Amino acid sequence: MTRVGAVAPALSAAEVAERAREIAASIGSSHGPVVAVGAQTHWEVGGPVPDLEEALVVRAPSGIVAYDPAELTITCGAGTPVAMLDATLAEAGQECPLDPADPAATVGGVLMAGLSGRRRLRWGPLRERLLEARFVTGDGRIVKGGGPTVKNVTGFDVCRLLVGSLGTLGVAVQVTLRCQPRQSVALWTVGPTGVSAADVRRRLFNPSCVASDTQGVHVLFEGHADDIDAELAVSGCTPVVAGPIGPQGPWRGRISVPVTALRAVVDGLDGLDGLDGLGALATSMVPAAGDGVTVAWLAEWGVGTVHVASLSAEGLLAARALAQAHGGWLLREAGRLGPAGPDGAGPSGVGLDDGFGVGLPDPQIQRRLKMAFDPAGRLNPGRIPL
Amino acid sequence: MDATVPDHRADRSFASPSDAELTRLVADLGVALGPDRARSDPLELALYARDAGVASGRAAAVCFPRTTAEVAAAVQTARRHGRPFLGRGSGTGLAGGATPVDDPVVIVTTQMNRVLEVDVDERFAWVEPGVLNLDLTRAVAHLGLHYAPDPSSQQACSIGGNVATNAGGPHCLLYGTTQAHVLAAEVVLPDGTVTVLGGLSPDQPGYDLRGVFVGSEGTMGIATRIAVRLMPDPPALRTLLLDFTDVDAAAATVSGIIADGLVPAALEMMDADITRMVEDFVGAGYPRDAAAVLLVEVDGLTHGVDDAIEIIRRVGTANGARTVRVAADATERNLLWKGRKSAFGAIARIAPNYYLHDTVVPRTRLVEVLRGVYAIADEQRIKVLNVFHAGDGNLHPLLVFDGREPGVMERVHAAGDAIIELSLSVGGVLSGEHGIGLEKRAYMRSQFSPDDLHVQAGMRDAFDPDGFSNPHKVLPAGSRCGDVQSLPEGVWV
Ligand SMILES: Cc1cc2nc3c(=O)[nH]c(=O)nc-3n(C[C@H](O)[C@H](O)[C@H](O)COP(=O)(O)OP(=O)(O)OC[C@H]3O[C@@H](n4cnc5c(N)ncnc54)[C@H](O)[C@@H]3O)c2cc1C
Ligand SMILES: Cc1cc2nc3c(=O)[nH]c(=O)nc-3n(C[C@H](O)[C@H](O)[C@H](O)COP(=O)(O)OP(=O)(O)OC[C@H]3O[C@@H](n4cnc5c(N)ncnc54)[C@H](O)[C@@H]3O)c2cc1C
Numbered sequence: 001m002t003r004v005g006a007v008a009p010a011l012s013a014a015e016v017a018e019r020a021r022e023i024a025a026s027i028g029s030s031h032g033p034v035v036a037v038g039a040q041t042h043w044e045v046g047g048p049v050p051d052l053e054e055a056l057v058v059r060a061p062s063g064i065v066a067y068d069p070a071e072l073t074i075t076c077g078a079g080t081p082v083a084m085l086d087a088t089l090a091e092a093g094q095e096c097p098l099d100p101a102d103p104a105a106t107v108g109g110v111l112m113a114g115l116s117g118r119r120r121l122r123w124g125p126l127r128e129r130l131l132e133a134r135f136v137t138g139d140g141r142i143v144k145g146g147g148p149t150v151k152n153v154t155g156f157d158v159c160r161l162l163v164g165s166l167g168t169l170g171v172a173v174q175v176t177l178r179c180q181p182r183q184s185v186a187l188w189t190v191g192p193t194g195v196s197a198a199d200v201r202r203r204l205f206n207p208s209c210v211a212s213d214t215q216g217v218h219v220l221f222e223g224h225a226d227d228i229d230a231e232l233a234v235s236g237c238t239p240v241v242a243g244p245i246g247p248q249g250p251w252r253g254r255i256s257v258p259v260t261a262l263r264a265v266v267d268g269l270d271g272l273d274g275l276d277g278l279g280a281l282a283t284s285m286v287p288a289a290g291d292g293v294t295v296a297w298l299a300e301w302g303v304g305t306v307h308v309a310s311l312s313a314e315g316l317l318a319a320r321a322l323a324q325a326h327g328g329w330l331l332r333e334a335g336r337l338g339p340a341g342p343d344g345a346g347p348s349g350v351g352l353d354d355g356f357g358v359g360l361p362d363p364q365i366q367r368r369l370k371m372a373f374d375p376a377g378r379l380n381p382g383r384i385p386l
Numbered sequence: 387m388d389a390t391v392p393d394h395r396a397d398r399s400f401a402s403p404s405d406a407e408l409t410r411l412v413a414d415l416g417v418a419l420g421p422d423r424a425r426s427d428p429l430e431l432a433l434y435a436r437d438a439g440v441a442s443g444r445a446a447a448v449c450f451p452r453t454t455a456e457v458a459a460a461v462q463t464a465r466r467h468g469r470p471f472l473g474r475g476s477g478t479g480l481a482g483g484a485t486p487v488d489d490p491v492v493i494v495t496t497q498m499n500r501v502l503e504v505d506v507d508e509r510f511a512w513v514e515p516g517v518l519n520l521d522l523t524r525a526v527a528h529l530g531l532h533y534a535p536d537p538s539s540q541q542a543c544s545i546g547g548n549v550a551t552n553a554g555g556p557h558c559l560l561y562g563t564t565q566a567h568v569l570a571a572e573v574v575l576p577d578g579t580v581t582v583l584g585g586l587s588p589d590q591p592g593y594d595l596r597g598v599f600v601g602s603e604g605t606m607g608i609a610t611r612i613a614v615r616l617m618p619d620p621p622a623l624r625t626l627l628l629d630f631t632d633v634d635a636a637a638a639t640v641s642g643i644i645a646d647g648l649v650p651a652a653l654e655m656m657d658a659d660i661t662r663m664v665e666d667f668v669g670a671g672y673p674r675d676a677a678a679v680l681l682v683e684v685d686g687l688t689h690g691v692d693d694a695i696e697i698i699r700r701v702g703t704a705n706g707a708r709t710v711r712v713a714a715d716a717t718e719r720n721l722l723w724k725g726r727k728s729a730f731g732a733i734a735r736i737a738p739n740y741y742l743h744d745t746v747v748p749r750t751r752l753v754e755v756l757r758g759v760y761a762i763a764d765e766q767r768i769k770v771l772n773v774f775h776a777g778d779g780n781l782h783p784l785l786v787f788d789g790r791e792p793g794v795m796e797r798v799h800a801a802g803d804a805i806i807e808l809s810l811s812v813g814g815v816l817s818g819e820h821g822i823g824l825e826k827r828a829y830m831r832s833q834f835s836p837d838d839l840h841v842q843a844g845m846r847d848a849f850d851p852d853g854f855s856n857p858h859k860v861l862p863a864g865s866r867c868g869d870v871q872s873l874p875e876g877v878w879v
């Protein structure tokens with residue numbers, strides 16, 4: 001039943017099993033830190049960067065293991081680039097909305113980073129995508145979590161635990177993901193002037209993204225062309241050539257706040273104008289979508305995510321303080337995304353190297369979970385500071 | 387399992403309490419909750435000896451807290467007396483999850499049944515765990531919202547129980563099971579402290595503890611408040627009934643619809659006997675002579691829904707559907723659904739006992755697996771009815787029998803074993819929605835290796851290092867080193 005697209009190399013289950021055994025063996029025959037490496041597009045996030053010179057560096061295999069469009073699931077090596085996964089699914093008119101900032105990112109890296117893309121409002125968080133994972137633990141066990149079917153409540157939810165674990169619980173080798181039919185039309189629009197993002201959202205049934213920035217409201221529609229026309233008519237949105245600054249924009253940090261506090265955080269970010277950090281943004285931002293527009297933040301309504309850009313570490317610190325004051329937190333964005341700040345401080349400037357910037361909830365449970373998967377603390381030491 | 391395994395104590399057993407110990411326990415619970423809400427008379431205990439599954443056990447005491455603080459007090463009291471505890475909602479679980487083992491204090495949430503807050507703009511609600519699934523949807527219906535997961539037991543089961551079992555239902559095909567609808571849960575942890583797992587922000591720093599708690603079947607503490615997502619009612623909603631003269635054709639239509647690029651909101655199947663029975667019972671308008679019917683629902687915006695209806699009609703007809711009927715109005719639609727949701731009631735009329743199975747298979751394997759299920763039932767001379775969530779491959783073979791017939795239980799169990807074996811052999815899983823509880827613990831080894839089970843045991847221990855919360859559930863004996871087991875009567879392992 002397996003049908004593998006021409007665009008991606010096939011990977012046999014036997015090869016994956018062999019690779020898992022090799023990884024387990026190399027963990028077993030070494031003693032130091034073990035670092036899983038994807039495309040390193042998310043590298044500096046979640047704590048200090050492990051020293052790759054000192055560590056056992058492991059990479060997951062790449063390729064499609066099984067894909068039957070009628071199942072709406074795909075199994076691939078965790079090292080498969082998202083671009084390759086997307087191309088394979090597109091051939092059958094399907095998709096799996098991982099939507100990473102950089103399509104070179106690997107499927108395993110995206111899952112382990114655990115952050116959802118722009119279309120979360122409609123398609124749900126990333127964590128709902130992972131059905132089954134095969135991985136190697138810090139003590140060299142080859143483990144399967146979850147199951148290959150779209151519905152499954154057998155045993156404890158290992159997959160939910162792995163998503164967002166930043167490689168600290170296991171090295172993912174193979175994953176099975178839930179896919180979906182691709183919608184026939186996808187259209188970015190801008191909202192009518194003077195109408196708030198919240199009000200635009202209230203007029204719509206299921207937009208894929210409702211975002212706002214200093215320029216206005218941006219709405220992504222996906223679906224049947226006639227339905228989208230009708231939604232445009234009721235909401236007053238008008239089509240545009242390109243959406244707001246995409247995930248590959250100048251973003252330096254990602255705020256998570258309770259959905260109920262989004263309004264206050266957005267107002268606060270505007271208020272930061274008078275301060276040093278973010279204040280500079282309004283005048284010195286990177287052009288968006290080629291039309292010379294500048295932005296300092298982009299808020300996702302109904303989700304509680306705000307992407308922020310700043311040219312200085314102080315700006316990010318101010319944004320982080322604002323997020324924390326509203327019960328949220330800020331994760332700095334780093335790695336290859338976007339240019340560094342003029343003062344060289346850039347994203348990994350002073351005061352931003354402390355992982356999540358807030359204490360972890362229920363640290364004892366978190367620590368015991370880590371112990372269960374990695375008793376000697378060898379996997380990515382320093383990431384997810386416990 | 388090697389010597390580096392940390393010292394797991396979570397699978398410990400608890401000795402039965404003496405009468406004197408029981409008396410002191412109940413007295414202390416009475417002090418914590420008020421004497422009328424802590425009980426131990428035999429009649430009351432008998433009511434809480436089992437859920438809707440087959441296994442029964444024995445509780446040391448039953449209590450009915452009304453607040454988070456009272457749940458915490460009940461947990462602390464149980465622990466002080468060295469007794470395990472067990473959270474219980476409505477007791478409609480089918481896997482023995484709420485069956486008391488090792489004389490626990492049963493903490494019942496039925497008096498915690500308020501919808502605390504509804505946020506219409508952000509589409510979520512905070513509810514107490516004892517709120518019944520359908521009551522939540524009723525409470526928000528006037529706002530144009532609903533709670534999507536809709537187990538067939540939705541009139542009776544609680545949101546707390548749904549969270550603990552990661553319950554599913556017909557509309558979970560498109561919208562996801564309970565896991566996708568829980569934003570946060572306030573939980574009394576097994577050590578008696580209170581915390582909130584997850585939250586209203588999209589991502590939490592660190593591990594997804596919320597995600598681990600959902601579906602943990604009461605082994606990681608007791609949920610006392612839950613934030614659930616609410617969904618907007620779809621502008622367009624159409625329900626179709628397809629009828630077939632051949633079960634294979636109906637099953638092929640199921641995978642055909644998905645393969646055609648359509649995920650309906652719901653895609654349910656009923657075979658010949660159950661269709662006839664339901665029709666006799668409620669008169670839902672099902673064809674009495676069909677070999678199988680499919681109940682399909684599509685929702686969303688108008689044009690997308692119209693297109694979806696055409697896809698279903700085309701795929702159904704190509705596979706030999708005799709008729710494709712689109713419900714003309716809400717009355718007809720409700721009647722079609724009433725038939726599906728009354729299936730279990732209808733069965734009670736024909737056989738004194740039934741045993742409902744729950745496995746999942748890849749949906750492209752439905753045709754062969756259904757054939758296999760009929761063959762297994764034939765071989766064991768047991769009647770089998772199939773009424774199930776076909777769209778996601780979630781089988782519910784229902785074995786009906788008369789338990790008074792000598793030797794029948796052996797055949798029922800043999801058939802059950804064979805169905806599980808068949809499901810796993812085609813790449814399926816043990817349970818799609820009812821959970822493992824006591825019922826399927828022993829089968830866990832057919833799906834998971836010792837190393838797989840070892841990390842799951844570690845997850846349980848992370849939340850409950852001393853093993854007080856709903857002991858002996860989910861994981862089979864020996865998931866860790868040195869397990870000692872005591873199981874209630876009626877449990878086969
Ligand atoms: C501010 C911010 C915004 C972001 N926005 C988005 C977004 O909108 N959408 C989105 O999807 N992502 C987003 N990301 C996440 C990020 O873009 C991707 O997830 C990233 O590309 C990961 O892929 P990679 O292959 O480059 O992983 P790497 O950078 O190589 O690794 C990331 C982490 O995962 C671990 N890891 C990698 N591979 C494995 C493996 N096989 N097993 C175990 N652990 C492994 C690494 O050890 C490391 O801790 C965002 C990140 C930040 C910081
Ligand atoms: C006729 C019938 C049809 C059914 N149809 C479906 C269906 O379509 N889909 C489906 O998924 N299930 C179905 N079920 C099974 C059952 O209704 C579900 O498992 C439901 O979620 C159980 O809820 P409850 O309140 O009855 O929980 P209970 O039976 O009381 O408990 C179930 C489990 O949850 C734990 N628990 C309960 N409350 C809490 C809490 N507050 N905190 C922590 N743990 C808790 C218990 O310890 C136990 O392990 C059906 C059952 C019947 C009898």
